[in-house]
Amino acid sequence: MGxxxxxxxxxxxxxxxxxxxxxxAIAAAFSAYFCMYGFRKPFTVxxxxxxxxxxxxxEIELKIALIIAQVLGYCLSKFLGIKVISEMSxxxxxxxxxxxxxxxxxALVGFALTPAPYSVAWLFVNGLxxxxxxxxVFGYLEGRRLSEILGAxxxxxxxxxxxxxxxxxxxxxxxxxxxxxxxAATGLLFLPVxxxxxxxxxxxxxxxxxxxxxxxxxxxxxxxTRGRFFARFAPGLLLLTGLYVLLTAFRDFRDxxxxxxxxxxxxxxxxxxxTTAELPIAFGVLLVLASIMTIRDNRxxxxxxxxxxxxxxxxxxxxxxxxxxxxxxxxxxxxxVGLGLYIGYVPFGCVLFDRLIAAVGFVGTAxxxxxxxxxxxxxxxxxxxxxxxxxxxxxxxxEFFVGASYVTGAVSFLCFAGALVYFARKTPVELEPQLGPRx
Numbered sequence: 001m002g003x004x005x006x007x008x009x010x011x012x013x014x015x016x017x018x019x020x021x022x023x024x025a026i027a028a029a030f031s032a033y034f035c036m037y038g039f040r041k042p043f044t045v046x047x048x049x050x051x052x053x054x055x056x057x058x059e060i061e062l063k064i065a066l067i068i069a070q071v072l073g074y075c076l077s078k079f080l081g082i083k084v085i086s087e088m089s090x091x092x093x094x095x096x097x098x099x100x101x102x103x104x105x106x107a108l109v110g111f112a113l114t115p116a117p118y119s120v121a122w123l124f125v126n127g128l129x130x131x132x133x134x135x136x137v138f139g140y141l142e143g144r145r146l147s148e149i150l151g152a153x154x155x156x157x158x159x160x161x162x163x164x165x166x167x168x169x170x171x172x173x174x175x176x177x178x179x180x181x182x183x184a185a186t187g188l189l190f191l192p193v194x195x196x197x198x199x200x201x202x203x204x205x206x207x208x209x210x211x212x213x214x215x216x217x218x219x220x221x222x223x224x225t226r227g228r229f230f231a232r233f234a235p236g237l238l239l240l241t242g243l244y245v246l247l248t249a250f251r252d253f254r255d256x257x258x259x260x261x262x263x264x265x266x267x268x269x270x271x272x273x274x275t276t277a278e279l280p281i282a283f284g285v286l287l288v289l290a291s292i293m294t295i296r297d298n299r300x301x302x303x304x305x306x307x308x309x310x311x312x313x314x315x316x317x318x319x320x321x322x323x324x325x326x327x328x329x330x331x332x333x334x335x336x337v338g339l340g341l342y343i344g345y346v347p348f349g350c351v352l353f354d355r356l357i358a359a360v361g362f363v364g365t366a367x368x369x370x371x372x373x374x375x376x377x378x379x380x381x382x383x384x385x386x387x388x389x390x391x392x393x394x395x396x397x398x399e400f401f402v403g404a405s406y407v408t409g410a411v412s413f414l415c416f417a418g419a420l421v422y423f424a425r426k427t428p429v430e431l432e433p434q435l436g437p438r439x
Contacts, residue, residue, distance in 0.1 A: 009203040022146050026153030028200030029137050031193055032097065033154055036133045037161035038190030039104045040070070042169030043111075043123070043183040044256050045271075052117040062116060067256050068385055069120045070127035075378035077131025078371055085135030086221045086368040093136045094202040100129035100136075101194060108184035119180070131374070134349060135367045140201045142354050142366050144211045145293075151350025152289035159282040159342055162255050163274035165190075170259075170271045221364045229362055230372075236422040240348070241373050243415040247345045248377030249384040250408040254341065257397045264398040265330040277331060281338040285346050292351055298359040299427045305347050305355060306420035310413050312343030317409035320402060337405055344412055348373055359427045 013021055048066055051059040060068075088096070104126050111122035141150040165186060172182050221229070230237060254261070258274060267273045288308055295301040316337055323333035353366040388400055395403075 006205075007203070010205050013203060014205050018146060022149055022153075024200065025141060025146075025150050025204055028197050028204070029141055029150065029154040030157040031197035032137050032157075032201060033133065034157040034161040034164075035190040035194035035197060036101065036130060037158060037165045038168070038194075039101060039108065039126070039183075039187040040074075040130050040165075041162050041255070042165050042172075042186035043070075043108075045166045045169040045173070045259050046179045046182065048116075048179075050116060052120065062120075064385055064388075065117065065120050066123050068382055070123040071252065071378055071381050071385070073124040073127025074131040075127075075375060075382065077128050078375035078378055081132045081135050081371040082226075082368065082375060083223075084132060085139070085371050086226060086365055088136065088139065088367075089220065090139065090206065093139055094198050097133060097136050097198050097201075098195070100132055101191075103129040105184065105187045105191070108187055112178075112180040112184050131378075134374075135371055137201065138350060138370065139365070139367060140204050141350075143207045143357075147354050148293035148351050149290045151354065152286045152346075155289070155342075155346040155350055156282040156286050159285060159338075159346075160275070160278050163258070163276075163278040166259060167271050167275045219363055219365065221368050225364060226368055229364060229368070232362075233356075233360070233423075233426060236419055236426065237369065237372075239415055239419045239422065240352075241376050243412060243419070244345075244348055244373040244377045245380035246408055246411055246415075247341070247348075248374070249380035250404055251341055251345050252378070252381040253384055253388075253404060254338070254401065257401070260397040261401055262334070264396060265334070267331075273331070277335050278338065280335055281342055284339050285342045288343055289346065289351055292355075298355050302352075302355045302359045302427060303420055303424055305351055306416055306423065309344040309347055309352075310416035310420070312340040313409045313412035313416060315340030315343070315409075316405055316412070320405040320409070324402070340409070344416070356423070359423075 013024060043066065044063075046063075048063040050062040052062055052065040053059055107122050107126035111119045111126065114122060138151070138154060141147060141154060144150065168189065169182050169186050172185055173179060177185050259271075262268070262270075262273055292301050292305060292308075295304060319328060319333055319336035319340065322328045323330065328336070349370055350366075353369040356369070357364060357366050384404070388395070
């Protein structure tokens with residue numbers, strides 16, 4: 001499964017229409033990354049009562065300790081992925097995905113067998129392999145004229161999956177599965193679909209000559225190449241990386257403590273809301289990102305993505321203010337905040353750097369900058385959790401989330417606007433590629 005062959009499915013994908021190709025590719029990528037969440041997020045619905053003593057004195061809540069341990073593993077995985085993903089060849093991606101998921105599931109078994117607080121270490125091990133899955137999956141999709149719609153379909157997976165796997169985890173708890181075993185049991189439920197999805201990904205042919213003409217050839221990037229790319233666009237890339245730190249921290253807080261926030265809003269007896277509330281968000285993000293596909297000019301598309309992300313920041317601000325003055329109900333507020341967040345967050349993992357590579361004509365891979373921003377983003381996530389535990393311990397999860405919404409919305413808008421101005425000046429005006437008729 002690690003090496004792609006030109007079997008019947010691959011030959012069909014080379015010859016079929018763009019619609020059928022996109023349908024197949026989205027189904028494969030969406031399913032693969034959706035299933036990854038079955039190994040990552042179910043534990044967050046557990047209560048995990050108790051405290052963990054810190055070496056220098058003091059205590060931290062067990063649930064926060066578990067989340068931080070997994071995020072630290074996930075964060076380290078992103079730093080390793082800067083090299084691994086940018087240098088990974090296409091033929092090895094499938095086996096790499098399955099090997100990493102296997103390590104994550106075995107870690108969840110170790111977590112179940114080890115008493116707290118020592119079990120915290122197993123969630124670090126669980127997070128360590130999972131941070132590379134996105135780059136491996138997106139590697140099958142980037143550099144194509146359909147990359148926007150493919151990336152949007154992939155991104156919709158984690159918007160919906162997080163709530164869905166938490167709902168499954170809560171159902172398993174209600175069915176009598178012991179809390180320590182619930183995460184491992186949830187992961188096993190998603191394994192058969194994951195195997196099928198990875199096989200489907202390995203059938204995708206590489207980008208065509210037309211894809212390369214429109215989006216620039218994609219190749220692995222060694223260390224010197226990565227250094228040249230970053231140095232060439234350092235101010236804009238540093239601005240985007242800092243911005244992503246804030247967005248990731250906010251997104252991870254909303255994700256990890258979503259059950260607590262929904263409970264505080266009055267939905268404790270409706271666990272399905274964690275799934276149903278994410279569906280309109282996924283649909284909205286899918287439409288917004290798919291619309292970028294209609295822009296052939298890579299420079300205009302890159303600037304349009306920045307403008308859309310800035311609009312998402314304003315949506316976070318406006319919806320939070322509207323909820324506080326009584327113009328929005330709690331469910332509508334959570335949906336609109338989520339929509340604004342993901343409109344700003346999702347492009348980092350697919351459209352933003354794919355279009356940037358194409359707009360500047362740099363032969364490389366979008367996976368490099370995706371993993372640079374991701375790595376530092378999860379450092380921010382850990383920092384926010386520590387700040388909540390030690391700096392704002394008296395605030396409820398809901399009160400802290402409201403304050404974070406205002407800060408994230410305001411700072412994000414300013415940063416997106418600054419990055420837009422920078423890349424407007426740094427990217428050359430494109431000449432339309434000479435292509436044959438579009439299908």
